[in-house]
Amino acid sequence: MKNKPCFKLLFILVSGYLVLFFASCSNIQPKPSVIPEPVFAEMRPGTFTITSKTKIVTESDEVSLVELAGFLSERIELATGVSPEVITTGDSGMKNTILLITSADNPLLGAEGYELEVDKKSVRILANQSHGLFNGLQTLFQLMPAEIEKNIGFSKPVIPLPRCKITDYPRYSYRGLHLDVCRHMFPVGFIKKYIDLMAMHKMNSFHWHLTEDQGWRIEIKKYPLLTSVGAWRKSSPVGRNEGQDSIPYGGFYTQDEVRDIVEYARKRFITVIPEIELPGHAQAALASYPHLSCTGGPFEVWTWWGVSENIYCAGNEQVFEFLEGVLTEVMHLFPSPYIHIGGDEAPKTRWKACPKCQRRIRSEKLADEHQLQSYFVTRIEKFLNSQGRNIIGWDEILEGGLAPNATVMSWRGTQGGIETARLKHPVIMTPGSPCYFDHYQADPSLEPLAICCFNPLEKVYAFEPTPQELTPEEATYIIGAQGNLWTEYIKTPEHAEYMAYPRAIALAEVVWSPTDKRNYDDFLIRLESHKLRLDYRGVNYHGRKK
Numbered sequence: 001m002k003n004k005p006c007f008k009l010l011f012i013l014v015s016g017y018l019v020l021f022f023a024s025c026s027n028i029q030p031k032p033s034v035i036p037e038p039v040f041a042e043m044r045p046g047t048f049t050i051t052s053k054t055k056i057v058t059e060s061d062e063v064s065l066v067e068l069a070g071f072l073s074e075r076i077e078l079a080t081g082v083s084p085e086v087i088t089t090g091d092s093g094m095k096n097t098i099l100l101i102t103s104a105d106n107p108l109l110g111a112e113g114y115e116l117e118v119d120k121k122s123v124r125i126l127a128n129q130s131h132g133l134f135n136g137l138q139t140l141f142q143l144m145p146a147e148i149e150k151n152i153g154f155s156k157p158v159i160p161l162p163r164c165k166i167t168d169y170p171r172y173s174y175r176g177l178h179l180d181v182c183r184h185m186f187p188v189g190f191i192k193k194y195i196d197l198m199a200m201h202k203m204n205s206f207h208w209h210l211t212e213d214q215g216w217r218i219e220i221k222k223y224p225l226l227t228s229v230g231a232w233r234k235s236s237p238v239g240r241n242e243g244q245d246s247i248p249y250g251g252f253y254t255q256d257e258v259r260d261i262v263e264y265a266r267k268r269f270i271t272v273i274p275e276i277e278l279p280g281h282a283q284a285a286l287a288s289y290p291h292l293s294c295t296g297g298p299f300e301v302w303t304w305w306g307v308s309e310n311i312y313c314a315g316n317e318q319v320f321e322f323l324e325g326v327l328t329e330v331m332h333l334f335p336s337p338y339i340h341i342g343g344d345e346a347p348k349t350r351w352k353a354c355p356k357c358q359r360r361i362r363s364e365k366l367a368d369e370h371q372l373q374s375y376f377v378t379r380i381e382k383f384l385n386s387q388g389r390n391i392i393g394w395d396e397i398l399e400g401g402l403a404p405n406a407t408v409m410s411w412r413g414t415q416g417g418i419e420t421a422r423l424k425h426p427v428i429m430t431p432g433s434p435c436y437f438d439h440y441q442a443d444p445s446l447e448p449l450a451i452c453c454f455n456p457l458e459k460v461y462a463f464e465p466t467p468q469e470l471t472p473e474e475a476t477y478i479i480g481a482q483g484n485l486w487t488e489y490i491k492t493p494e495h496a497e498y499m500a501y502p503r504a505i506a507l508a509e510v511v512w513s514p515t516d517k518r519n520y521d522d523f524l525i526r527l528e529s530h531k532l533r534l535d536y537r538g539v540n541y542h543g544r545k546k
């Protein structure tokens with residue numbers, strides 16, 4: 001048993017050399033290390049070389065196409081110092097070009113798929129929509145030498161590309177990564193890097209967890225105390241809630257910073273989904289506005305990890321006015337079709353003892369506090385639906401009755417997801433095992449303190465988001481999966497990257513590539529060369545050689 005990892009490493013090295021050896025004999029380019037693995041990739045003999053004379057040509061001067069051409073041109077300029085000329089006249093007959101086309105009219109490709117052909121004289125990327133072209137560009141970058149990831153990585157503007165034909169599209173429409181910025185906060189620059197890495201691996205949804213018991217992190221102009229009071233805690237737990245460090249901690253994102261991040265993500269075809277937790281995980285909001293609680297407070301922004309019993313009062317109309325005010329500003333900032341409303345871990349202790357909550361149960365003819373939570377969530381859903389948005393909630397929103405148009409994130413295993421799919425509602429799979437990247441990924445005795453459990457890379461890679469119990473019709477409700485990064489035990493950007501990577505890359509392949517294209521040993525070979533790209537980007541992934 002002890003020698004097993006050595007054999008694995010040997011296998012990877014030998015396989016890698018054999019691939020290179022046979023490829024050089026036949027003059028066919030070796031299979032490139034594209035992650036996630038494309039649906040179809042055929043390597044052909046020969047290369048095309050991008051030089052200072054190569055032009056980027058778009059099919060038309062449509063804004064999104066010109067933006068994409070600019071994105072490609074900037075990347076090449078950063079890596080070579082020379083900016084390729086962009087031509088928007090759509091002359092597809094020109095030689096020595098990288099051609100971007102959005103009139104593929106190929107149903108197989110959907111909104112996010114693409115075809116990429118590297119010929120002797122040109123590169124062509126075809127898609128139905130600009131999102132597909134963007135994904136094609138991510139593959140194009142990975143076909144280039146890793147130096148494309150580095151500022152002035154090339155001494156001359158000469159970038160060789162292997163000739164090939166790739167047809168590619170995602171398995172799932174929702175491919176997400178989450179970040180909790182409440183337990184610990186992360187700078188805007190880091191969030192942009194997180195988004196860049198998501199885009200590189202063709203993920204499309206960034207779930208931004210913005211409010212918690214331990215801190216409220218988004219500026220809301222109508223309710224300034226949320227950030228002047230709710231964004232700051234006087235102390236944080238030491239170890240696993242073993243004591244207090246007595247160090248004040250806090251911060252928040254201004255609305256300008258939020259807009260900047262949302263726009264940055266938009267250019268990378270990533271939807272930012274804000275999470276505003278209700279009715280629980282609300283103690284920081286209640287510390288700011290205690291009249292929104294059942295007891296009237298006072299409260300402080302929580303200084304312990306865990307689940308606070310102080311939640312919004314469901315019998316107080318002012319709570320709904322407040323939440324509608326908050327959500328109105330949130331909707332102005334986030335164009336996302338989805339708003340995440342939390343819904344998890346809301347203890348019913350306060351509601352049971354609260355005359356106003358009990359009055360609401362009677363007046364609405366509800367059976368119990370679970371139905372009161374369903375009333376609460378459904379009322380918020382109605383408001384968001386009236387503004388053209390849909391809600392996502394954690395799987396507790398199934399209890400007491402699912403709101404009519406809700407999408408569910410199944411986190412307490414996959415059972416909630418199965419139940420949701422049978423109710424014909426969309427499901428995003430995020431089961432703790434293996435989608436929680438705050439869990440250990442290697443021997444706990446050698447790792448920094450983590451919350452619990454064991455989710456190594458191989459387990460993430462083996463994840464199957466669509467449960468076998470579902471019929472083919474029910475399975476269509478599984479729209480994707482997401483990796484979650486809760487940050488009780490993660491204080492710095494470096495540590496966040498260490499926990500997220502490379503596990504997020506394994507998940508990216510799970511949600512993009514067809515099941516029959518997934519092979520862990522092959523993934524490890526590709527990941528080995530992919531790591532140089534991450535090194536050039538300064539990513540502190542787990543297993544990085546120092």
Ligand code: ACM
Nearest residue numbers: 344345394411486
């Ligand atoms: C959760 O981990 N409480 C959704």
Ligand code: ZN
Nearest residue numbers: 294313354357
């Ligand atoms: Zn109450």
